[in-house]
Amino acid sequence: MKTESPHGHNRYSVTGRLLHEGRLVPGALVIEGGRIVEVRTDAVGELPGPRLEAEIVSPGLIDLQCNGAFGFEVGGDAEALRALAARLPSTGVTTFLPTVVSALPAHYRSVAAALAAVEFGEAGASPRAQAAGLHLEGPLLSPARAGAHDRTLLEAADDTLDDVLDELLDSRALRLMTLAPERPGALARLRRLVEADVVVSLGHTDATYDEMLDGTDAGATLATHLFNAMSPFHHRAPGAVGAALIDERLTVGLLADGVHAHPAALNLVLRAKGAERIVLVTDAVAAAGAPAGTYALGGAPIISDGQSARLADGTLAGSTLTMDLAVRGMVALGGARPDEALMMATAVPAARLGLADRGRLAVGRRADLALWSEDLTLVSTVIGGLVAFGSPPRLRGLRQ
Numbered sequence: 097m098k099t100e101s102p103h104g105h106n107r108y109s110v111t112g113r114l115l116h117e118g119r120l121v122p123g124a125l126v127i128e129g130g131r132i133v134e135v136r137t138d139a140v141g142e143l144p145g146p147r148l149e150a151e152i153v154s155p156g157l158i159d160l161q162c163n164g165a166f167g168f169e170v171g172g173d174a175e176a177l178r179a180l181a182a183r184l185p186s187t188g189v190t191t192f193l194p195t196v197v198s199a200l201p202a203h204y205r206s207v208a209a210a211l212a213a214v215e216f217g218e219a220g221a222s223p224r225a226q227a228a229g230l231h232l233e234g235p236l237l238s239p240a241r242a243g244a245h246d247r248t249l250l251e252a253a254d255d256t257l258d259d260v261l262d263e264l265l266d267s268r269a270l271r272l273m274t275l276a277p278e279r280p281g282a283l284a285r286l287r288r289l290v291e292a293d294v295v296v297s298l299g300h301t302d303a304t305y306d307e308m309l310d311g312t313d314a315g316a317t318l319a320t321h322l323f324n325a326m327s328p329f330h331h332r333a334p335g336a337v338g339a340a341l342i343d344e345r346l347t348v349g350l351l352a353d354g355v356h357a358h359p360a361a362l363n364l365v366l367r368a369k370g371a372e373r374i375v376l377v378t379d380a381v382a383a384a385g386a387p388a389g390t391y392a393l394g395g396a397p398i399i400s401d402g403q404s405a406r407l408a409d410g411t412l413a414g415s416t417l418t419m420d421l422a423v424r425g426m427v428a429l430g431g432a433r434p435d436e437a438l439m440m441a442t443a444v445p446a447a448r449l450g451l452a453d454r455g456r457l458a459v460g461r462r463a464d465l466a467l468w469s470e471d472l473t474l475v476s477t478v479i480g481g482l483v484a485f486g487s488p489p490r491l492r493g494l495r496q
Contacts, residue, residue, distance in 0.1 A: 107133075109143035110465065110478075114457050115154040115442065118371075120435045125153065127463045130481035135457055148467070150475055152434070155442040155455050156190025156464035157419040160272060160375060161231055161320070161349065163195045164382040165418065169392055170194040172206030174213040181214070181224035185477040185484035187385070187418035190464035191226045191446075191454060193272055195379075197394040198234030198245040198253070201260035208269040223479040226464075228449060229271025230264070233320065236275040236282055237300035243325040244393060244413035245300065254281060261285070265292045271449065274320045276301035277311030290315035295449060297349065300325045301336050308339030312346055317448060321379055322348040322365060323357050324412070341368045347448055349377045350440070352425035353417040355404045362430030371436035375445045376422040381405050381414035420466075420474040427472065434472055 107128040114123040116137055124143055126134035164170050165187075168180040177194060184192060196207050211227060234245055235253040242250055264270040272295045275282050286296050298311045299320025304327070319326075319340035327335035340346050341364075348369055352362055356379075365374060378384065382391040383400035391398050391405070398405045398413040405413050417425075419441055426437040446455020454462045465478040467486075476486035 108145040108148065110148045110150070110153055110467075111140065111143070112150040112153040112467070115152070115435060115438050116457055118435060118439055118443075120152060125457060125463075125465075127481050130463050132457060132459055132461050132463055135459060148476075150467035151470045152468040152472070153457070154438045154466045154468065155446075155457055155461075156466050156477060156479065157188040157423070157441045158445040158449070158451070158455060159184075159189050159192040159378050159380075159419050160445050160449070161195050161233070161377040161379045162189075162192045163197065163380060163393060163414050165378075165380045165384040165386070167382055167386045167391070169382040170196055170207065172203065172210050174210040177210050177227075178214050178224070181227065182222060183385070184225035185223075185479060186474075186486075188420045188423070188466040188474045188477055189225045190466070190477060190479050190484075191228050191451065193229060193231040194227055195231040195233055198237060198249040199394055200249070201256050204232065204260050205263065208264060208267060211269060212267070223482045223484045225479065225484075228451060230269050231272040231274070232264070232270060233274040234300065236279050236285065238276040238279065238302040240302040241276070241300045241325045241327070243300060244396065244398070244407055244411055246394065246396070253279070257285075265289075265294070270294050272297060272318075274299040276303060277314070277316065278303045278307045283310060283314045286311060286314045286316060293450070298336065298340070298346070302327050303336045303339075305334040305336075305339045308336050309343060312339070312343050317345065317347060318375070319346050319348045321351050321356065321377065323361060324351070341365070344373065347373045347375055347444065349375050350426070351379055351415055351417060352376060352422045352430055353415055354425060354429050356412065356415065359429040359431075362426065366430055366432055366436070371432065371439050372444060374440045375448060376419065376426060376437070376440040378417040378419055378422060379414045380417055384416045385418055420472075424472045437472075
């Protein structure tokens with residue numbers, strides 16, 4: 097069955113400044129059957145079908161670390177996961193990794209079952225963000241860098257992890273795993289994950305510089321929420337932060353909210369890594385996009401003031417960030433150009449996850465789009481050719 101636009105048109109055009117090959121250039125897309133079938137960046141010429149117009153057009157945003165949002169936590173409740181996926185397009189997200197903090201094996205199994213029960217491609221007037229698999233953040237993490245994770249679960253990880261890993265690998269539910277490379281047995285598990293086409297990120301780690309390089313040598317390609325819950329940089333002991341900044345094989349996840357990293361630190365990362373080795377993430381919890389109040393993360397109560405989420409003792413517990421805010425934050429706080437910030441939220445995460453059908457405005461890719469005003473305010477989100485959120489600023493030739 098062919099995908100049709102919400103207005104009954106299978107073929108239509110989108111015009112604006114396109115994020116194309118890393119730059120914003122005037123142009124047009126032709127969408128048909130939920131795919132991009134033409135990209136025009138020179139003489140646009142006459143365009144087929146109705147036309148959607150926006151100031152800026154980028155691929156849909158991809159969030160590699162989403163624990164929840166809008167009052168919903170990623171867990172064993174399929175309805176909550178479905179509701180989360182339905183709300184994420186309001187932040188520009190078209191693809192995400194439901195993320196689970198350290199837990200007992202039974203919880204991982206229930207989350208995987210919930211994910212399997214949700215059909216993200218169901219037909220409907222409001223398509224949902226697509227889940228590309230689970231991100232397991234733990235439990236093979238450093239108790240010394242636990243952050244909001246339960247230290248008792250981290251200490252028991254060796255006894256509980258392997259059986260559930262077998263199940264998650266067999267079901268192909270697992271797409272990304274964060275681990276600390278210095279933990280006993282971590283490198284062997286890392287290699288096994290990479291062999292199974294699971295992406296590995298180094299984080300919540302007290303690793304030395306050399307231990308981080310050991311993790312990269314074993315196949316890790318990402319560093320989780322740089323600076324946070326990892327051994328810091330010192331000029332005689334560069335630690336995990338130093339290794340992540342220096343090693344070109346590592347792409348770093350960055351929280352551009354002004355809470356988890358100072359604006360100068362964001363700009364330092366941009367200068368050290370370049371936009372092509374930075375992934376903007378949210379690490380969002382249920383409090384993101386929701387009023388201030390008390391929520392939960394992995395069974396622990398967290399308190400949100402609307403700007404940050406913390407445990408009762410003040411420890412940061414994920415974030416209240418959304419991906420559209422992350423893009424604007426990387427520009428306003430980190431000094432990135434709009435095209436750079438958008439790349440960090442689209443092409444870079446798609447490439448690191450191996451998502452060959454999205455993340456770039458190119459022929460044959462999914463028509464997953466984010467439409468923006470000139471000041472990077474999100475206007476509309478398109479998933480598989482269907483408008484999932486908002487109203488494009490101008491709709492020429494569409495039946496109302």
